Amino acid sequence: MKRLVLVRREQPLRGGQPLSFLIGLVVALLAGILLLVASGHNPIEIYERLFNSSVGSSNAWAKTLNRAVPLGLAGLAVAVAGSMGLWNIGAEGQILAGAMMAAWIAQIGEGWASPLLIPLMLIASILGGALLASGPGIARAQIGVNEIITTLMLNEVALRLLQWLIHGPWKDPESRGFPLAPLLADEARLPKLFGRAHWGVIIAFLVIAFFGFIVSRTTWGYELKVAGSSGATARYAGISLNKKIITVMVLSGGIAGLAGGIELSGTSDRIVEGVSGGYGFAGIIVAALALMRPSGVAAVALIFGAVQVGGLSIQTLGVSSSVSTILQALILFGAIGAGVFNRYSLKSVKREKKGGST
Amino acid sequence: MTSDSPLAIELVDIWKRFPGVVANAGATLSVKKGTIHAVLGENGAGKSTLMNILSGVYRPDEGQVRINGEQHWFHSPSDALASGIGMVHQEFRLVPSFTVAENIVLGASEKIIRRSFIEKEVEQIAQQFGLAIDPTRPVWQLSMGERQRVEILKTLWRKAQILILDEPTAVLTPAEADELGNVLRKIAEDGRTVVFISHKLHEVTAFCDEATVLRGGKTVASSLKVEEVNESDLAGLMVGSSPMISERPPYQEPGEAMLTIEGLGTLDDRFLPAVKNLNLTIKSGEIVGIAGVSGNGQREMAQAIAGLRPITSGKVTISGKDLTNAPPSERFTAGLGYVPEDRLGVGLAPRLTVTENAILRSYKNLRKSIFLVSEQAVNYCKEIIERFGVRTGPIDEPIAGLSGGNLQRLLVGRELSGNPKVVLAAQPTRGLDIQGVKAIQDLLIDERTEGAAVLLISEDLDELLTLSDRLLVMHEGEIVKEFDPTTAHRHDIGAAMAGKRDES
Numbered sequence A: 001m002k003r004l005v006l007v008r009r010e011q012p013l014r015g016g017q018p019l020s021f022l023i024g025l026v027v028a029l030l031a032g033i034l035l036l037v038a039s040g041h042n043p044i045e046i047y048e049r050l051f052n053s054s055v056g057s058s059n060a061w062a063k064t065l066n067r068a069v070p071l072g073l074a075g076l077a078v079a080v081a082g083s084m085g086l087w088n089i090g091a092e093g094q095i096l097a098g099a100m101m102a103a104w105i106a107q108i109g110e111g112w113a114s115p116l117l118i119p120l121m122l123i124a125s126i127l128g129g130a131l132l133a134s135g136p137g138i139a140r141a142q143i144g145v146n147e148i149i150t151t152l153m154l155n156e157v158a159l160r161l162l163q164w165l166i167h168g169p170w171k172d173p174e175s176r177g178f179p180l181a182p183l184l185a186d187e188a189r190l191p192k193l194f195g196r197a198h199w200g201v202i203i204a205f206l207v208i209a210f211f212g213f214i215v216s217r218t219t220w221g222y223e224l225k226v227a228g229s230s231g232a233t234a235r236y237a238g239i240s241l242n243k244k245i246i247t248v249m250v251l252s253g254g255i256a257g258l259a260g261g262i263e264l265s266g267t268s269d270r271i272v273e274g275v276s277g278g279y280g281f282a283g284i285i286v287a288a289l290a291l292m293r294p295s296g297v298a299a300v301a302l303i304f305g306a307v308q309v310g311g312l313s314i315q316t317l318g319v320s321s322s323v324s325t326i327l328q329a330l331i332l333f334g335a336i337g338a339g340v341f342n343r344y345s346l347k348s349v350k351r352e353k354k355g356g357s358t
Numbered sequence B: 001m002t003s004d005s006p007l008a009i010e011l012v013d014i015w016k017r018f019p020g021v022v023a024n025a026g027a028t029l030s031v032k033k034g035t036i037h038a039v040l041g042e043n044g045a046g047k048s049t050l051m052n053i054l055s056g057v058y059r060p061d062e063g064q065v066r067i068n069g070e071q072h073w074f075h076s077p078s079d080a081l082a083s084g085i086g087m088v089h090q091e092f093r094l095v096p097s098f099t100v101a102e103n104i105v106l107g108a109s110e111k112i113i114r115r116s117f118i119e120k121e122v123e124q125i126a127q128q129f130g131l132a133i134d135p136t137r138p139v140w141q142l143s144m145g146e147r148q149r150v151e152i153l154k155t156l157w158r159k160a161q162i163l164i165l166d167e168p169t170a171v172l173t174p175a176e177a178d179e180l181g182n183v184l185r186k187i188a189e190d191g192r193t194v195v196f197i198s199h200k201l202h203e204v205t206a207f208c209d210e211a212t213v214l215r216g217g218k219t220v221a222s223s224l225k226v227e228e229v230n231e232s233d234l235a236g237l238m239v240g241s242s243p244m245i246s247e248r249p250p251y252q253e254p255g256e257a258m259l260t261i262e263g264l265g266t267l268d269d270r271f272l273p274a275v276k277n278l279n280l281t282i283k284s285g286e287i288v289g290i291a292g293v294s295g296n297g298q299r300e301m302a303q304a305i306a307g308l309r310p311i312t313s314g315k316v317t318i319s320g321k322d323l324t325n326a327p328p329s330e331r332f333t334a335g336l337g338y339v340p341e342d343r344l345g346v347g348l349a350p351r352l353t354v355t356e357n358a359i360l361r362s363y364k365n366l367r368k369s370i371f372l373v374s375e376q377a378v379n380y381c382k383e384i385i386e387r388f389g390v391r392t393g394p395i396d397e398p399i400a401g402l403s404g405g406n407l408q409r410l411l412v413g414r415e416l417s418g419n420p421k422v423v424l425a426a427q428p429t430r431g432l433d434i435q436g437v438k439a440i441q442d443l444l445i446d447e448r449t450e451g452a453a454v455l456l457i458s459e460d461l462d463e464l465l466t467l468s469d470r471l472l473v474m475h476e477g478e479i480v481k482e483f484d485p486t487t488a489h490r491h492d493i494g495a496a497m498a499g500k501r502d503e504s
Helices: A017-038 A043-055 A058-083 A091-108 A114-143 A147-167 A200-217 A219-229 A231-236 A241-268 A279-289 A294-317 A321-337 B047-054 B077-082 B100-105 B115-129 B144-157 B174-189 B201-207 B231-238 B298-306 B328-333 B343-347 B354-358 B374-387 B404-416 B434-449 B461-467 B490-497
Strands: A002-008 A192-194 A344-350 B007-018 B021-032 B036-040 B062-067 B070-072 B085-088 B162-166 B193-198 B210-215 B218-225 B257-267 B273-283 B287-291 B311-318 B336-339 B422-426 B453-457 B470-475 B478-483
Touching: A017 A043, A017 A321, A043 A058, A043 A294, A058 A091, A058 A200, A058 A219, A058 A241, A058 A279, A058 A294, A091 A114, A091 A147, A091 A241, A091 A279, A114 A147, A114 A241, A200 A219, A200 A241, A200 A294, A219 A231, A219 A241, A219 B354, A231 A241, A231 B343, A241 A279, A279 A294, A279 A321, A294 A321, B007 B047, B007 B193, B021 B036, B021 B047, B021 B062, B021 B193, B021 B210, B036 B047, B036 B174, B036 B201, B036 B231, B047 B085, B047 B162, B047 B193, B077 B085, B085 B144, B100 B115, B100 B144, B115 B144, B115 B174, B144 B162, B144 B174, B174 B193, B174 B201, B193 B201, B201 B231, B210 B231, B218 B231, B231 B490, B257 B298, B257 B422, B257 B453, B273 B298, B273 B311, B273 B453, B273 B478, B287 B434, B287 B461, B287 B490, B298 B311, B298 B336, B298 B422, B298 B453, B328 B336, B336 B404, B343 B404, B354 B374, B354 B404, B374 B404, B404 B422, B404 B434, B422 B434, B434 B453, B434 B461, B453 B461, B470 B490, B478 B490
Parallel strands: B021 B218, B036 B193, B036 B210, B085 B162, B162 B193, B287 B453, B287 B470, B336 B422, B422 B453
Antiparallel strands: A002 A344, B007 B021, B007 B062, B062 B070, B210 B218, B257 B273, B257 B311, B470 B478
16 A cells, blocks of 8 residues: 655755745635535636736735735734744734824824824824733743743733723714724825725835844844754753843734734724734744744745635625635645645655554 | 573574664673673663563564573563562652552453562562562552662562563662662572663672673674673773774864863763863864763763853853853854764754754754744755765755764754864764764864864774774763873773873
């Protein structure tokens, strides 16, 4: 009997990324045909809509880009921590913290001009996320508390705080009983870039490029990578870990907080319970698919965003949300997950016969 | 136990290869039924691999496994257990929140667990062999010695006729170790067979009937009667000869003292004293070798000198500069090149590229404000590759693809690239192929010629005898004797390694 195993390539394939992307996408779409036919849909019609609604027009691109912004920033937050081997599972809560801080500044600064108000809101959102992540960072550095647990638990804290605000002090008197904060004033909204795409696209791109550059080109980023590869090696090289752990967690939280500020100011326009949109958790997937490299996050987030937008759109053609989600997952993992073959090759080996003594 | 007891275990000409390493190269082992048999060897001699083959964890590439005269081909540890072979691993495999009895039954193919019945059975076996333990106690409450008893009970309860214990005394206090010896004796007297892996010689002579010595994956001495050998002979066998390639460098007059260690003390991972009041001076242009059975403080001494382990007493000076409390990076700048024993876990960062690893010690000199200048880094890396003959793929790919020998060349080259005053090399040639061994040894000789002070810690006695100008033997954290390598006898060195002190 034969079976297939993944064998690590001695050297990764050079320039295999675009090819594996295309092959993976085609395989995923072919598998998707089976799924769609089995669930009683016309695959051609569905795929046409999937494509048109996500990248087929400038309007579609605007939607995709707006979604890629929080995905990319949340992914960057996870990847920056991940470069040092830390897991920030709390991007979801940090997004909420950022959004709440931005909304608070928007209330304080009512009537201020946009060029003053919006930067202040975004800075506040960074501080909010950073503050929420600083606790886990300090606890990890000083007494070795696992940051996965603490960041995860703080998600709940941030969510409860937000619920209290929108059920209580921040509740919009005109919301007819719904737990919503009031709409932001026009001055507090991010200006549009084109169509519905807002300036957050530019901000997110710059932030991702900045961190990609910092991690790959500075001695600080180098130390980060050494520490992420092996703590013992970092000590041997004379890199002190504790200060770095705190800095990295604060930066990671700040990036996620910024995602919350941009999402509030650019897309949702008010604090509601779903303002974080699950982007904090999706960010973990984005970072993992980008192999924890900050520079790889933008491309993954863009694909992720397009697939999400397309997946929502095909639901208006009667595709159930579960079928749509399976299709999204297929495309995402097909297109990006196929990159694994750049580092591993498939090998068929003979299975040994089962049995005891001979 | 008589000499004509039937053989319980026969391992014949076992070969096992892992990528880049031959762990067993024709190892053999014959163990008589009803005896306690020691398997001796240094780290990396192939003991664990051989035992893992016997217990079904690995399958041999070549060779035969015969149990009670019958040939077997195990596919898994449970396969081996079905043939009566149980292994007690160094790391215990117990569930802390389960009771002793629950842990013992865990993994056995019992459909219905009759708790009180099993508890009674366990208690009975425990009593028979003197393994005092309460089967209803949860494991988290037990000491390490008691946990080990649970592991032994686990194999006995499953009717193992052959017990393999992998360095069982490593986690025990001396009193617990003696007690374990009594238990093993009772198990052997019951007609079962015990295989005892160790590198603590006094335990082997105290508990065991016969001993087999492995070195470099081969059996170098098979089924020696313990009564007929002494500890020095065994120590000599463990560290015997590997093919020597490098030649003894010509004598040169050593210069001024480069590395001075006064009254050094440090603790091991369990916070017990590992090095006690150690004094050592190494001069420019000499190689000082440290011999010793592993686990006698060599590793901790190296880490303390390198700044990776806190120094509890004493002083470390490099060419006049007191570095006792300096961080590792400051020691490097002061002229200490350190080749750690654990290459991939400490000396290199496996996920990073060749270039990133090459600059690990000097990246701070390759920057312009906050930026790492990549051309400088690449040039620095290329220099090391060229000067030290490292064979690599693309230098911007992770080092994971490099062979063991080339990883070590990269590491040693990086440490020597700053022209250090003192080179501290811990097991620099272990596990390398012949070419790699020669390359690294020649580099150390070159450093000596150029006037560096070299401290070489090795388990290869031939390497030490060939390279060293002075040879020191370490035992239980102290230097017990100094030899002149040109005149020393192996037997005397072996005796010193077994703890025989310098009388003079």
